[in-house]
Amino acid sequence: MKLRIAVSFVLVVLLPFQPFAASTSAVQFFIDTSGEWRSWRNDSAQKFSEASERIQGATTVFGLYPHGRLALISGFFSYDPKTSEFNFDPGEGFGLSLGTWSQVNAERLQVEYRFALADKFICSTDDPHCEKQYKRPPEKATWRITRGGHGNITTVEPDTFSPYAGQHILLQKLTNQAEVDSMIAYAEKRPSGTPAIK
Numbered sequence: 001m002k003l004r005i006a007v008s009f010v011l012v013v014l015l016p017f018q019p020f021a022a023s024t025s026a027v028q029f030f031i032d033t034s035g036e037w038r039s040w041r042n043d044s045a046q047k048f049s050e051a052s053e054r055i056q057g058a059t060t061v062f063g064l065y066p067h068g069r070l071a072l073i074s075g076f077f078s079y080d081p082k083t084s085e086f087n088f089d090p091g092e093g094f095g096l097s098l099g100t101w102s103q104v105n106a107e108r109l110q111v112e113y114r115f116a117l118a119d120k121f122i123c124s125t126d127d128p129h130c131e132k133q134y135k136r137p138p139e140k141a142t143w144r145i146t147r148g149g150h151g152n153i154t155t156v157e158p159d160t161f162s163p164y165a166g167q168h169i170l171l172q173k174l175t176n177q178a179e180v181d182s183m184i185a186y187a188e189k190r191p192s193g194t195p196a197i198k
Helices: 128-135 179-186
Strands: 028-032 035-038 056-064 071-081 083-103 108-118 139-147 153-158 169-170
Touching: 056 083, 056 153, 056 169, 071 179, 083 139, 083 179, 108 179, 128 153, 139 169
Parallel strands: none
Antiparallel strands: 028 056, 028 169, 035 056, 056 071, 071 083, 083 108, 108 139, 139 153, 153 169
16 A cells, blocks of 8 residues: 655755754654545554554655754655654655755744755656756745743744645654665755756
8 A cells, every 4th residue: 555645845955054964863853744644554544643553644844954954855754653653755756855944033943945856756857847846946934933841842833825834743753864864965966956856
């Protein structure tokens, strides 16, 4: 059972900051759980908050990396409520944006990002629309944040007009972060605005 849902991706600003790979241990990931989730076992519809078995769905994860680096990963993720582990499944199609983030005040982040990388299911090299996405100027936005008792960011919420509107909650475990880091490293090596199909 595999899903393939058309997901809208706005995705790299390759600014002269420290590379993502320089310090990935302190990255914080935030995921939107409000979309459609389905049982991995029998494809039945599931509510994320009520899931008792492994589920999967198409969504977007924000990665706030050290040194003000930002990654937006859109695609399919699976979740096991027994272990609280998320797993990214790039084989079902994905899109990647890279950029920067900075804190405006205690409740806001300023972000800037640009389309960086997509796989063949999402973005074909023969698709003129896809090529235009790589050449679009960076997107700029302000995101709301909330903090927990120790001052750590616990939720991130883009403004309502954003294609990523909705609350993104702190993701505790991304089991294949190394695969995400590898995708980001590949995208960073490419000149900005150059189509890249992985």
